[in-house]
Amino acid sequence: MQLYQSNQIKVYNSLTGQKEIFKPINEGHIGMYVCGPTVYSNVHLGNVRTFMSFDMVFRYLKHLGYKVRYVRNITDAGHLENDADIGEDKITKKARLEQIEPMEVVQRYTVDFHNVLRTFNFLPPSIEPTATGHIIEQIELISKIIENGFAYEVNGSVYFDVHKFDETNEYGKLSKRKLEDLIHNTRTLDGQSDKKNPQDFALWKKAEPQHIMRWPSPWSDGFPGWHLECTAMSTKYLGKQFDIHGGGMDLKFPHHECEIAQNEAAIGVSPVNYWMHANMLELNGQRMSKSTGNTVNPDELLSGNNSFFSKAYSPSVIRFFNAQSSYRSVLDLTDDGLLASEKGFYRLMDAVNLLDDLKASSASSIDVSAWKQKCYDAMNDDFNSPILIAHLFEAAKYINQVKEDSATLSSEDLDLLKETINSFVYDVLGLENNAKTDSGTDKLSGAVDVLIRLRQDARANKDFAMSDKIRDELAEVGIQLKDGKDGTTFSVN
Numbered sequence: 001m002q003l004y005q006s007n008q009i010k011v012y013n014s015l016t017g018q019k020e021i022f023k024p025i026n027e028g029h030i031g032m033y034v035c036g037p038t039v040y041s042n043v044h045l046g047n048v049r050t051f052m053s054f055d056m057v058f059r060y061l062k063h064l065g066y067k068v069r070y071v072r073n074i075t076d077a078g079h080l081e082n083d084a085d086i087g088e089d090k091i092t093k094k095a096r097l098e099q100i101e102p103m104e105v106v107q108r109y110t111v112d113f114h115n116v117l118r119t120f121n122f123l124p125p126s127i128e129p130t131a132t133g134h135i136i137e138q139i140e141l142i143s144k145i146i147e148n149g150f151a152y153e154v155n156g157s158v159y160f161d162v163h164k165f166d167e168t169n170e171y172g173k174l175s176k177r178k179l180e181d182l183i184h185n186t187r188t189l190d191g192q193s194d195k196k197n198p199q200d201f202a203l204w205k206k207a208e209p210q211h212i213m214r215w216p217s218p219w220s221d222g223f224p225g226w227h228l229e230c231t232a233m234s235t236k237y238l239g240k241q242f243d244i245h246g247g248g249m250d251l252k253f254p255h256h257e258c259e260i261a262q263n264e265a266a267i268g269v270s271p272v273n274y275w276m277h278a279n280m281l282e283l284n285g286q287r288m289s290k291s292t293g294n295t296v297n298p299d300e301l302l303s304g305n306n307s308f309f310s311k312a313y314s315p316s317v318i319r320f321f322n323a324q325s326s327y328r329s330v331l332d333l334t335d336d337g338l339l340a341s342e343k344g345f346y347r348l349m350d351a352v353n354l355l356d357d358l359k360a361s362s363a364s365s366i367d368v369s370a371w372k373q374k375c376y377d378a379m380n381d382d383f384n385s386p387i388l389i390a391h392l393f394e395a396a397k398y399i400n401q402v403k404e405d406s407a408t409l410s411s412e413d414l415d416l417l418k419e420t421i422n423s424f425v426y427d428v429l430g431l432e433n434n435a436k437t438d439s440g441t442d443k444l445s446g447a448v449d450v451l452i453r454l455r456q457d458a459r460a461n462k463d464f465a466m467s468d469k470i471r472d473e474l475a476e477v478g479i480q481l482k483d484g485k486d487g488t489t490f491s492v493n
């Protein structure tokens with residue numbers, strides 16, 4: 001019996017605007033696609049938040065025993081500076097500015113992306129495909145869309161015919177936009193003269209002579225439109241229809257809207273059962289933006305080397321901070337918020353570190369099973385991590401009560417409490433216990449333990465002068481010993 005059989009998840013589906021009971025297409029298996037980064041610059045902290053939210057979703061689904069195929073792509077071609085299909089390819093532009101090969105740009109920032117995600121303890125996706133690795137699949141998809149009458153070729157470029165599509169299908173259903181409104185609100189931009197209508201979007205662009213990233217196709221030497229790669233790669237690895245498609249809120253339109261249109265036009269089915277969107281990250285109440293200087297990158301946040309925050313924060317504190325808000329809420333990154341999260345994180349970890357010292361009693365005064373169910377109920381309710389964390393703090397209270405003998409746990413309940421806390425803290429929230437993983441701290445604690453044992457020996461031999469000397473000299477270097485009924489503990493000042 002897998003945990004998912006007794007846990008009914010509800011997911012907020014952006015397509016319907018409702019929380020829906022989650023039912024995978026194939027029992028026990030989940031296909032999940034999340035739009036990855038365009039690797040032309042260091043990864044933005046806002047993107048890290050989006051991927052962190054989906055890392056938690058991935059972790060929880062795996063925890064429930066689902067076999068999850070998680071596909072997160074790397075966009076290494078085709079993403080133009082402007083959503084209206086004009087401007088330079090972002091990667092080509094960076095390559096030109098830095099006078100290196102486009103693939104050097106891709107390599108440099110893919111490595112950076114992976115390093116940052118590893119620092120934040122992300123699980124790697126099951127497949128991480130690239131746009132340039134799937135040009136053939138994208139060309140096939142374009143041919144199908146042309147064959148079905150939803151795209152047209154002009155001067156070597158191919159455009160998706162949004163107006164034609166909207167006659168039989170519903171363009172704008174995800175982002176709740178109507179084509180008539182789009183028509184009124186679209187400015188005609190230079191460079192779009194090939195399109196029948198400004199709302200049409202590029203499936204294939206003929207490359208200008210100076211454009212380095214180019215591939216042969218039936219229409220021209222060129223490159224695929226940005227929206228196309230996700231349709232090609234999601235259906236290749238997850239099938240014509242799959243369970244979850246995620247991404248940042250800013251991708252809902254036009255990117256995800258175009259993905260739906262491409263799938264329906266090529267294959268005739270709506271590709272995704274549950275669309276999930278992670279909300280934006282703000283800095284001190286304002287949108288992060290390079291142009292206004294209101295931005296901080298992951299390295300600066302972790303090193304403390306920035307003008308916004310009073311100190312450096314550890315990756316786990318930042319993960320904890322993120323999980324204290326719903327993935328669907330705007331998250332405001334502030335120094336006060338991070339300081340409060342840091343305090344909370346260490347309070348929780350202090351309690352977790354006490355777990356192994358707790359002594360079992362013959363009966364429990366705490367209903368651990370009911371508490372455990374509340375943790376699952378929180379996550380089953382659209383991955384409500386802030387509520388889960390509230391329950392983990394409740395557990396921290398229990399742990400301290402048992403430690404102080406004002407509550408009791410049977411050995412079964414103690415095991416259940418440990419197992420559940422470990423699952424949620426480490427496996428699901430992906431937090432790391434810094435006190436345990438920091439080898440310097442480990443060694444210090446090992447060395448003090450040796451001195452505590454020598455002092456116990458000295459006392460057993462009635463050598464109180466030696467015992468006091470150990471205690472006093474440790475105090476001089478800032479380590480306080482505390483004798484209690486369960487033995488001696490220490491704290492570092």
Ligand SMILES: [Zn+2]
Pocket residue numbers: 034035036230255
């Ligand atoms: Zn995408």
